Amino acid sequence: MSFIDNIMAGFSLVANLESFLALFVGITIGTVAGAIPGLSATMAVALTLPFTFSMTPITGILLLLGVYKGGIFGGSIPAILIKTPGTPASSATILDGYPLAEKGQAGKALGMALWASCTADLISNLALILFAGWLASFALNFGPPEFFTLILFSLTIIAGVSGESLLRGALSAMFGLLLATVGLDLIYGTQRFTFENPNMMGGLNFIAVLIGLFAIPEIIGMVWNPKADEGKSRALGNNWVTFQEYRNSFRSIVRGSFIGVFLGSIPGIGAAPSAFLSYSEARRKSKNKENFGKGELEGVAAAEAGNNGVAGATLIPLLALGVPGDVITAIILGAFMVHGLQPGPMMFLINADIIYGLFIGLIVSSVFLFFIGSIAIRGFKYVADIPRSILFPSVMVLCVYGVFAVNNNLFDVGVMFVMGWIGFFMIQYKIPAAPFLIAFILGPLLEDNFRQSMLMSGSSASILFRGPITWFFWLLTSITVFTIARAGIKTRQNDS
Amino acid sequence: MSDKLIQLRLGIGAICLAAFLLLIAIPFWVTSPSNVPNIILSPIFWPNTLAIITALTGIGLVLSGLSLFSVKAPKSFNSEKNTRAFFRLSILGFIMGITILVMPSLGLVWTMMLVFSSSAFLVGTTYTKTAIICSIVLPLILYLFFAHVAGVAIPQGDYVRLP
Known part of the structure; x- marks a missing residue:
């Protein structure tokens, strides 16, 4: 069948009220779930899965994809309004979104987040349709040495989110990498910093660390100084994002979308590193780089473009190879199997109508996301109007429920509280939290791929330079380190 | 500093x-x-x-x-305010610790009601009625969602069990 035939077959499958309604409901559920701290997009997709069993495959999977897309955008709403990322991917949105909210420009920040999300979503979906086969075959060439060099390069993005001191950012990253070593060693199965506690053998729960680091310090800060933000406007404000502002950030949005597409198509990288990399690149290239971190609209646009650019691209390895790109697509893979479908190259031949039906549904989802997102922003503005003395206890309760629900484990709640105090200490000592989080995510991947490479080569480092892909990432890393060092020397010379 | x-x-x-x-x-x-x-x-x-x-x-x-040149940053609080702030932080730390200890026996819902009200009053809320209502309603709504929609086994405690 030709491309047009496939498109027509897909269209005939989804051109009904049931499919579009499923997509619409899915995006609504996802947006609301993403907007509630502690209720991640992953959890929302997992909770929706049982409801799809009685549906036709295309309707059920569209519902799940809707929840996924809505959840990724919804996470930016509490990130901007209450400095609590609804999803890990929206952590980078906090960096400029929350300062804008503090200036009384939350409406502008949320509007830009929506525009950037929808644009990146559309680009990501188009990339999925146009480059699925090509990008998937590229990612298929990655072995542990390629992953190691890629992740090493990704760690250089820490420089972009370190704020005023690169050394403090590096220290924060070291804490994150050290904390990521807790648990059982993956090769030998021996214990590292577990203190014989079974709760620590699988490592510290990512959601508990994330919420502890970003939400709890705000509550502690509120208790430290309850009158700190009294009189500060945190409402949406009258200003809405203008087309001119969108145009000004367009380059960053497109760049972030492509970063998202590239990183999303490689299994295991996920949306959070993409958002931080996109943010870091936007900051590096921007004329207003000194304004980043203090409430720069372009920063919000870049972070949101980075994390939404991943959403379509994570489906590339899933559909083309049957390999899930992240946790959510792993759940969606389960949904395919429940409905008797096996994603992979053969699916493009046997179930091409479903594949192209999903592509059409994904394009429509960008339009739905825009309308539902606009309504959600107006609905969630009431979060900003809630008195802080009521809001933060509510956030505390939400966090406890959310963290407990991940594993039904009280230990995770304890981890969240401890991380909250560490996060508060970090704020007091001006240590940025973002490098900690990036390092905590990438640390295990870096170590595992390094050790697997060494096992493959009999401990010879030459494997880390084995082909053009590894050389490409070494080159990128060297250029980035050189640029960072040069910028640091220049800053010191200017200061003295 | x-x-x-x-x-x-x-x-x-x-x-x-x-x-x-x-x-x-x-x-x-x-x-x-x-x-x-x-x-x-x-x-x-x-x-x-x-x-x-x-x-x-x-x-x-x-x-x-x-x-770096040593530039002394201006103090933002006087010592009395600092003492009060540290006192409030100690109480918050106590609340967090006690939450972990009593949750298995008291249950998540009842513990969260106490956590909400105690932390709201700790920061000196002037919205007393709202705080009391929220401290009861919010944990119950979340319980209904997590226990009955999401199927999460919320700890019920040894005293008052919810349906």
Whole structure:
């Protein structure tokens, strides 16, 4: 069948009220779930899965994809309004979104987040349709040495989110990498910093660390100084994002979308590193780089473009190879199997109508996301109007429920509280939290791929330079380190 | 606190942490098999590498701190306010600790009601009625969602069990 035939077959499958309604409901559920701290997009997709069993495959999977897309955008709403990322991917949105909210420009920040999300979503979906086969075959060439060099390069993005001191950012990253070593060693199965506690053998729960680091310090800060933000406007404000502002950030949005597409198509990288990399690149290239971190609209646009650019691209390895790109697509893979479908190259031949039906549904989802997102922003503005003395206890309760629900484990709640105090200490000592989080995510991947490479080569480092892909990432890393060092020397010379 | 003092304290802290890791934490709390063919593959290689980089970062922080001019930052609080703030933080720490201890016997819902009301009053809310209503309604709504929609086994406690 030709491309047009496939498109027509897909269209005939989804051109009904049931499919579009499923997509619409899915995006609504996802947006609301993403907007509630502690209720991640992953959890929302997992909770929706049982409801799809009685549906036709295309309707059920569209519902799940809707929840996924809505959840990724919804996470930016509490990130901007209450400095609590609804999803890990929206952590980078906090960096400029929350300062804008503090200036009384939350409406502008949320509007830009929506525009950037929808644009990146559309680009990501188009990339999925146009480059699925090509990008998937590229990612298929990655072995542990390629992953190691890629992740090493990704760690250089820490420089972009370190704020005023690169050394403090590096220290924060070291804490994150050290904390990521807790648990059982993956090769030998021996214990590292577990203190014989079974709760620590699988490592510290990512959601508990994330919420502890970003939400709890705000509550502690509120208790430290309850009158700190009294009189500060945190409402949406009258200003809405203008087309001119969108145009000004367009380059960053497109760049972030492509970063998202590239990183999303490689299994295991996920949306959070993409958002931080996109943010870091936007900051590096921007004329207003000194304004980043203090409430720069372009920063919000870049972070949101980075994390939404991943959403379509994570489906590339899933559909083309049957390999899930992240946790959510792993759940969606389960949904395919429940409905008797096996994603992979053969699916493009046997179930091409479903594949192209999903592509059409994904394009429509960008339009739905825009309308539902606009309504959600107006609905969630009431979060900003809630008195802080009521809001933060509510956030505390939400966090406890959310963290407990991940594993039904009280230990995770304890981890969240401890991380909250560490996060508060970090704020007091001006240590940025973002490098900690990036390092905590990438640390295990870096170590595992390094050790697997060494096992493959009999401990010879030459494997880390084995082909053009590894050389490409070494080159990128060297250029980035050189640029960072040069910028640091220049800053010191200017200061003295 | 001045930038110089922050850099110096963090630097010294990082060096101490690295020394603690290298001398005590890694030797005692990281287990490594005796038959590892190469040190690079050992479970202790990665923590040791990170500890050394932490020490180097600490040295960098100390050196950069020493090169900074000492500018004394203005104090934002007077000592009485600071004492009150530390007192409130201690109470919050107590609330968090007690939450972990009593949750298995009291149940998540009832514990969260107490946590909500105590933390709202700790920050001196002037919305007393709203705080009381929210402290009851919010944990119940979340219980209904998580227990009956999401199917999460919410701890019910030993005293009052919810349907």
